[in-house]
Amino acid sequence: MIGSVMASLSLTETVYRQLRADLTAGRLPPGQRLKIDDLCKRTSAGSSAVREALSRLVSDGFVAIEPRRGFRVAPLALEDLRDLTQTRCQIEALCIRNSITHGDIHWETTVVAASHRLSRTPVAAADDPARYSNDYAVAHRAFHETIVAACKSHWLLRLRASLYAQHERYRWLSRPLARMERDLDTEHRAIAEAAVRRDADRCVLLMEEHLNRTARVLLDAVET
Numbered sequence: 001m002i003g004s005v006m007a008s009l010s011l012t013e014t015v016y017r018q019l020r021a022d023l024t025a026g027r028l029p030p031g032q033r034l035k036i037d038d039l040c041k042r043t044s045a046g047s048s049a050v051r052e053a054l055s056r057l058v059s060d061g062f063v064a065i066e067p068r069r070g071f072r073v074a075p076l077a078l079e080d081l082r083d084l085t086q087t088r089c090q091i092e093a094l095c096i097r098n099s100i101t102h103g104d105i106h107w108e109t110t111v112v113a114a115s116h117r118l119s120r121t122p123v124a125a126a127d128d129p130a131r132y133s134n135d136y137a138v139a140h141r142a143f144h145e146t147i148v149a150a151c152k153s154h155w156l157l158r159l160r161a162s163l164y165a166q167h168e169r170y171r172w173l174s175r176p177l178a179r180m181e182r183d184l185d186t187e188h189r190a191i192a193e194a195a196v197r198r199d200a201d202r203c204v205l206l207m208e209e210h211l212n213r214t215a216r217v218l219l220d221a222v223e224t
Contacts, residue, residue: 015043016053023062023073024168025131034063034071061166078219081170085215088163092211093204095148095156100200103150108196114139114146115192119185130176137168143188147195147203171214177221182213 019039022028039050054071057063064074099107121139125131132140144164151157187210194203 011045012049012052015039015045015049016056018043019053019057020060020062020165023057024165025137025172026169028073030073030076030169032073033069034073036070060162062169076169076173081215081218084163084166084170085211088160088167089208089211091156091160091163092148092207095151095153095160096195096203096207097200098153098156099148099150100195100198100203101150102152103195107146107150110146110149111192111195114143115189118143118188123184132172132175137172141168143192147191147207167211167214170218174214174217174221178217187213 019028022042028034034054036047036050039054040047043050043053054063054065058065058071062074064072066072103111118136118139121136122133123136125133141164148157148160187206191203191206191210194206
């Protein structure tokens with residue numbers, strides 16, 4: 001009995017993670033209707049696991065549910081991007097200051113290592129240069145998490161994680177729309193160096209500029 005319950009929970013978690021990754025990367029585009037049968041085939045799972053995963057994704061803000069019409073991928077909007085970016089900048093600033101205050105030599109070492117790993121990871125997907133590679137997505141998330149890893153407030157970190165996940169949908173969409181190549185390596189290295197130097201004001205400023213550049217790519221593509 002316990003074994004079957006655990007297996008069911010494990011399957012739901014697997015489906016949830018797969019669908020969330022597809023939503024983040026835009027493989028399930030904004031506004032698309034999500035049919036249970038199609039998702040069962042996509043994830044090789046049963047309808048119960050898919051429905052439970054979708055319910056979690058509704059709570060996360062990745063999926064919208066419409067009465068009598070079912071599930072859809074949550075839409076993206078420029079006003080939402082502006083609000084999301086501004087809010088994330090504010091929460092990141094609090095997390096960064098807290099992390100720099102409490103970080104020790106081990107934290108400094110992990111920041112340097114995460115920065116190095118990110119700089120050595122190919123940005124573009126091998127089969128589609130207009131998309132981020134999956135390895136880069138993992139290294140990118142690890143870098144940003146490491147910067148704030150010494151933050152002592154779990155509530156701030158929970159808020160930040162939620163905002164990061166939503167911002168990722170826009171970041172993945174921004175890459176094919178970029179009109180010029182950004183020097184992401186330099187941006188990330190500067191953030192890491194400011195963090196290790198314990199220059200909180202500089203680190204916060206660089207992070208804000210970094211996040212706003214990503215938002216600007218999408219805003220410029222639509223507004224001009």
